[in-house]
Amino acid sequence: NRPLVLIAGPCAIEDEALTLRIAAFLKELTTELGIGLVFKASYDKANRTSVTSFRGPGMTEGLRILAKVKAEFDLPLISDIHDISQIAPAAEVLDIIQIPAFLSRQTDLLVAAGESGKIINVKKGQFLAPWDMKNAVGKIESTGNDRILLTERGASFGYNNLVVDMRSLVIMRETGCPVIFDATHAVQLPGGAGTASSGQRQYVGALSRAAVAIGIDGLFWEVHENPDKALCDGPNSLPLQDLKGMLQDILAIDAIAKGHNGN
Amino acid sequence: NRPLVLIAGPCAIEDEALTLRIAAFLKELTTELGIGLVFKASYDKANRTSVTSFRGPGMTEGLRILAKVKAEFDLPLISDIHDISQIAPAAEVLDIIQIPAFLSRQTDLLVAAGESGKIINVKKGQFLAPWDMKNAVGKIESTGNDRILLTERGASFGYNNLVVDMRSLVIMRETGCPVIFDATHAVQLPGGAGTASSGQRQYVGALSRAAVAIGIDGLFWEVHENPDKALCDGPNSLPLQDLKGMLQDILAIDAIAKGHNGN
Amino acid sequence: NRPLVLIAGPCAIEDEALTLRIAAFLKELTTELGIGLVFKASYDKANRTSVTSFRGPGMTEGLRILAKVKAEFDLPLISDIHDISQIAPAAEVLDIIQIPAFLSRQTDLLVAAGESGKIINVKKGQFLAPWDMKNAVGKIESTGNDRILLTERGASFGYNNLVVDMRSLVIMRETGCPVIFDATHAVQLPGGAGTASSGQRQYVGALSRAAVAIGIDGLFWEVHENPDKALCDGPNSLPLQDLKGMLQDILAIDAIAKGHNGN
């Protein structure tokens, strides 16, 4: 029942300067609020809706920029990998290796990630039940690595829509793994814009407060200086200026949830 | 942004003595905690899974017992009606007339309920989108009655399961109507026990905290002295002894949500 | 494994002349094709999306027109009832009393319908699993009436959309009741037009062929002279001129399905 950690950063590494400015902002804000921070940003978006979508700077350049974030701001790093060949270079730089939701049943990827010895964050597939995640945990644990995080990011609900079943936060915690709520991907409308995913930024605050009130270990937010101009996931990213007020509520709710005496 | 109200009571009126004991308990507890209370109990369960299920004492006897609760404890009353013919007698006794979820699109029932001049609580059908509820509101408002509550109690999610889409609490509030979260029906597993519905009482606390953190006007709980022996909805009813601790957390979260400065 | 029966007619009784013209057309067409026909039309649409939607001529006038259809064309009749008080007058005229999907769990309505001694057609609620329908059957059978039809018309699938789970046709047949596929309501998009339901007429043929290939006892279609001007359910109604070609395919598939030697 340790205090909530924030995992935050831009969807993609758009360029070095922007990435560093966002990291600087987040570092200062979370230091002021007394909340732990893990910096997230993707170097390659491997499953965009359309073949012409922006993907990022690629692994080598992306990891270089992430290493600079770490050096400059002394922040732990998380990013996602999409292929076994990426694990070794990523493990050189990252503190947490993230398995994308669509890949959460790929046995070889989970096992290879586990063998890196890093902390592994597995996003629950949109097609999985929360109790199915014990099998993802088992695949990683087969390598002797038991430092595993599980992330809720919504379940398929009809077409081009996701629903967050808040029971999943309780159920996944029964594995013993810390549970993260990825509020900004949970409000995506996958494929909702025809050749891109759309999103509903306006519900991120409500869903985040809800998840924190249940009791979670971490909150995952994509943020941007100007979400409407973001090259990726803009419709569901939060503007930096909203974060402070949202986090103050969330910290207050977290304190209640962590000391709660109901069921 | 007024403080949360609790709507609580047994699923069905099993007998007069038990109903009065539960009302007494709830009155004392909510007075101690400083939370508003509306007493709920059904006189007839009109849509049980099986024809042999317990249904309650019937309207006449049930309304007599409810009137006694009101007289003895000075509590506002809510109960559900299933047929136009029930509205007039129910309106003699009740403060709030409730439209069951399955009947939430029955135009004549909504209109006749609206014409009673009572406050009307419409439960959102398991088959409706939250934005569809503006049409239920329109049916009641066509009578000149605009004292309308909207209640979330879960949406169909595959078979024999419901999911609470917490976005619905925000969306339904955009109608201007107070929004209630019915946490104990939301954890039902409809038909999940073959000839009865099952339920998951263990998630009521988590889902209630979540909904309150989003910001709602009322919380709806079915409670019982001994849920495992309840004649109706036992698997999703809360035992009386759990209520105090759960409500203390909830009141603390409500205070944060009502003064919240995030989005 | 008797040949398929067609249940067809307009969504609502718009006026007497149109109703008789449609009945005449259907009688001639089905006689030519050698397919059994039950005429359907509703006298009151009790659960339209909006309070201002067209509802029909009402019960008394509607039953008068239906009686005329029967007298003139010697056709069995089916229509839906929404309240116990409608059962006695409806049973004077109708051969089959239909329970609307939203009301498929209302015990008193099912029991009262059963007591009429008429054939009862229960539409499966959009919120029910196919195996749940054994409970609807049990409620009617408790009256000693075992002439029961079960109708598939789609299940809730996210918001404002239905999906037909074709397994349900097989599962409901295990009750021993004849199974009907209501293809025109299955392609509704409930509430999809904001203050009205929309529909996808273009998939009725495909879904109908699919259901018949599985093996069903009856096919339910709403039809109209000019669906785009229909006062109710136009977007999912079939134009009369399409019926012959569609039915020829369907009869050919039915013959294969009824004599099938696979599983």
Place this chain on the structure above:
Amino acid sequence: NRPLVLIAGPCAIEDEALTLRIAAFLKELTTELGIGLVFKASYDKANRTSVTSFRGPGMTEGLRILAKVKAEFDLPLISDIHDISQIAPAAEVLDIIQIPAFLSRQTDLLVAAGESGKIINVKKGQFLAPWDMKNAVGKIESTGNDRILLTERGASFGYNNLVVDMRSLVIMRETGCPVIFDATHAVQLPGGAGTASSGQRQYVGALSRAAVAIGIDGLFWEVHENPDKALCDGPNSLPLQDLKGMLQDILAIDAIAKGHNGN
């Protein structure tokens, strides 16, 4: 509107002798019935529920056995790849490269597969709408390869269950790509047995007839000599002795669907 092709074979290559016996059986049966056959078998099951599940002989040994099937029976081959590194060796042996459903949005995999010049069969993700598949098509077509098949294998419907939305067969055909119905995976219950997927073999015939009645280009079945002892996907695999009767019905329905004059 060419006649239906059958894609069939065991889930996994369990051993060489069994694989060849199944291929021999299928070759003889489809020759007798006059139906085109593509042989399918997987050399590696990369996303089994549990880390201890059987996976197959691996790529090198598996492709050797598949090459032997081709040499001995002159059959076109399809198998699935899970990683870009597998495409070149697989393309040496296979006629059709299959993209697994979970990987249907992985841009690099789709593009690399397209660049092989082979026919590419993309299984629609359980989390995708049928109209989303135009984006998968676009990714492959960006390589200049337009020989693309799209396969329906069910959509997420609540937890541990899939539903086949038969409208998807019509919608995906609008891309211009041939559409395959994978009936044996469509009846899987993913994760339904805790540490394995379960399945409902008893509905394969019904769903296959339904899809063929709508009009499809190919039917995909996993088959086995003894499904109850299969090392993979046994609960949803068909026993060889059932195939002939099932296919006779299906061919008769296909002939009607392909010359159909309804909509």
